[in-house]
Amino acid sequence: MCRSIKTLREPYSSDVTEQDVRAAALQYVRKISGFRAPSARNAAAFERAVEAVAAATQDLLDELQIGRTARERPPA
Known part of the structure; x- marks a missing residue:
């Protein structure tokens, strides 16, 4: 739906800021x-x-x- 909104959760993104969250919210509201x-x-x-x-x-x-x-799991 909103291709410019990036994934904000681990492991895709680290150190998510308040500005990152607001930017995603702004993009969503603009879209809808x-x-x-x-x-x-x-x-x-x-x-x-x-x-x-x-x-x-x-x-x-x-x-x-x-x-x-998978990177964090111990070897079997």
Whole structure:
């Protein structure tokens, strides 16, 4: 859907910042709203949506339980 949004979880990305999460949220809201930059009358709703998506994204990243990758597993 949003090809410019990168994967933010380990092992694909490390040291994810608040700016990374916000950028992903912004791209998502832009995509679903169809606005690159909202009009003045839609700016508040647009910003609230970005903040809500960023918060949900951070919650998800904080709660994901990632299994060990093949590189981290001890030899059989």
